[in-house]
Amino acid sequence: MDDQNKNLILATALSFIVIMVWFVMFPPPETQSVDPNAPAVVATDTAITPSVDTSGEKSATSTAEVTEATAPEAPRLEIDTPSLKGTLSLQGGRIDDLSLKNYRETLDPGSDIVHLLKPVGSDAPYYALFGWAPGAGLNAEQVPNANTIWQVEAGEKLTPDTPVTLKWDNGAGQVFKRQISVDADFMFEISQTVENSGTSSVSMAPYGILARHGMPADLKNFFILHEGGIRMIDGELTESDYEDFEPASALKEIAVEADGWTGFTDHFWMATLIPQNESGAKISTFHDARRDIYQTNSKLRTETLAPGETATVHTRLFAGAKEWDTIRSYQNQANVEGFLDSIDWGWFFFLTKPIFWLLHNLNALIGNMGWSIIALTLIIKAALLPLAFKSYVSMAKMKELQPRMEELKAAAGDDRQQLQKSMMELYKKEKVNPASGCLPILLQIPIFFSLYKVIFVTLELRHAPWIGWIKDLSAPDPSSLYNLWGALPWGTPEPGSILALIFIGILPLLLGISMWLQQKLNPAPTDPTQQMIFAWMPWVFMFMLGSFASGLVVYWIANNTITFTQQYLIMRSQGYKPDVFGNIVSSFKRKPKPKPDDK
Template structure:
């Protein structure tokens, strides 16, 4: 039998290797989180004066509206009980939107800013009308007028009316409709054809944003940021910014019964072609479709609605709702079909979705998301108890054989081939399967990952307190207590596992849990809470099983 040469590793070499790996991991994690520059799009956003922005938008690409610079006009301020909005008279764009019940990721004393065109960021909602027979129809470059520059909700609804210049006899008003306690904003076009010819315009509804990551997003807990579409026929599809840059994006164009939006961690915006409480836009139109485009570092996701001809002297109203708010399941599931898919569970949706459903039911019982996470962890642990018990029993038997492994190691010295043969023969005699501890754990991996995504994507945990110092389960533990406990439990668990036969691997198994636990210092507290409890329960279960094996061994020896 061919023997391969052994290259012995000295004790000093092992220490240096371990120190090097730990220091490298620590430096890498610290650099990525605190100092590494985030990717920036190459484009800069130019500002025009309102007087230069009255020209009609020319269709550029399939989205029907050019992705160009943002002109700035006067601002109309709107306040409701849940949002503060700013509408620009140029285009009647929704340029700024603050969610008053959600604090900023960077500064908890400020409201969360979802839409903005300031501080080097672009994320706005635009609309417009296009028609070959009347190129002067209002677009996102037209300057509107308003009777007020400030509105405040006093009743259940609030309308903000903007009027465009009359274009060849066609009068157009753009009306925003805000509702109490709602992130669902109605955008209504009132078109009066005062001309002499039929008018068949195309209305476009666009979300325009840069490709930067949301402010405050952790490098260790990133979720999808970018456009998405949903239709009843083709279901949910996400589109990467990189695919738009390369013009390789694939998504459904048919907008019937769907929505198009921009997603980010915890929050979203979406134009709704079929709201649950309204009319199906595509049924009253000649046709409607989705399109996306990229230009100069800005990305657009659009819905285009081809209207049926409006006869001279006739009026036509068209309302397309815009949802702009948190991805709270209880809210978005009542707005439009498929909007709940915006919670980014990735490929583990089939697992994460029912786990989140169970989490919401537990929250309904205890009225605290922290205790709901604890109950969910206990339930998942109980369900998988038979599998984990089989895994720990196998590892316990291998740990019980550790003294014999040491004797075999001394007996065969550096002859690894004979040592491995002797080890396998021992496992065969004792009826121990080395893979018995791995296979049950592998089966549980999809559930653990699904639970990870369910907790990571739950905006419901945002600003949700648990106990004492944990005031927000979506933010890292401010005093790092939970991550520290996690590090201790991961280290303690290594003593319950069978030690590797290789001494260098054995040392690495002691050090690596501590190195990897550094990531938990940047994870949301709710997520770390789950891992801490799961780790403690695992230690208790494994200790109990190991003790049973030892007692059974003593009984067998006495008999």
């Protein structure tokens, strides 16, 4: 067999091994069931140890009394925007009941909308708190905390056009007000004001808290995806898995010099605290193992108010879907530094970011994510065409040189060194690079992984339909050979089961056929081992990739089809005419068994 085909086999085998290892190490996540009758986690009081500032004076304590209400259920105010619905509790002024209007749990139109934030007493409490931690001249009872019952001063319903204002008088000379506003997407702004009408100076520090009771029930635990804590401090992104959270006893506050935000990120959703841009803010993230509460805090600098003075501070809260357009607008127009990095672009961010940008814009133009993936494939193949052209020209020349290479092999006999020398002289004379055929295949590996990352991680592929039976390009092909792709009157196997892996869908079958046809551009290798590898490879890939996201399989089919067309036309332009039909026919012919005396 010539060196060109050996290199092609090596490159293809390498691609196969890399993807197989990836598939084994990072299998598709299994759907986890949630027990609706699981007992609720109930928290008790907690307080973070007071910190001491550089002057040696006691600074305000960042206190988070995350407790269940001891009084009857406090009144609530409705939240209603084009994107959100829910309520906020007047107990602590908590934003603890929030759902996403435009996103459902499943493809079923009647399924529940995604419930992001939940109050204490629910199956998975997850909420935002704001308040003031006491400093000099105040005690814990004289500042609003998680259980303070606020009074409504203005507004009956929180909408983008109608903010609400809450008020609380501590009876000791300080009046606290909190104005909460929200935009049409997912951003709240919390403005906290305190007026000191007492007779002496007081100090206190404003804080914001995101608390989550236990790990999310639908945690994917998939290596390619980050879920857990996330923060950006002065341009440096830090991600923490839930099991890596620092214990509450080892709390560390990280100073923010200019810009920062902190929060929790899920697969498609996120809640984030964004303190106002100023020096002196501090961010901390920890896990209270005793009560199994994960918490992240943003504490602004301590405010000292003389009698008659007033102070106002601002903190923003993002709670919603990780929509690329929306998050980018907050980064560019609302000055949330590095907010786009809240989407997990991964190590190949230099590929995933531009690939998604292009895919997003193609979808805006075409209006269908499946056809946009095919258009993206065309653009990628066009960008790689100069390299592919050189590769396929080299392959055509190698075919022309095949008779002369056979002559060199016969002349060299068993002298491998002489054969190698003669081959190199022939390649140099004819200006042929036998390794050039591997480059397009090798370049496809990082592109394949980057597109896999984009399809799996980004929200825009979630529940995105293509054609017919493909209703969700982020999920595997739901059709199955088990019921002859819908022709027989029974359902398909459960996703992730062994039967689902064996009885593949239509898209994986098309993938296998496209790979098989691509092989038929060249005759089968004469070596039996290489022949067997080539014969099995398309079908192994077919089953291996069958459980991958449909969008990725669509890309792979389109890539194979375009590659076949490019290679066929370029090789014909160089005088070599691939006998595709003849190679297909020959692959079905029975090979005569070698006789015992055959050498």
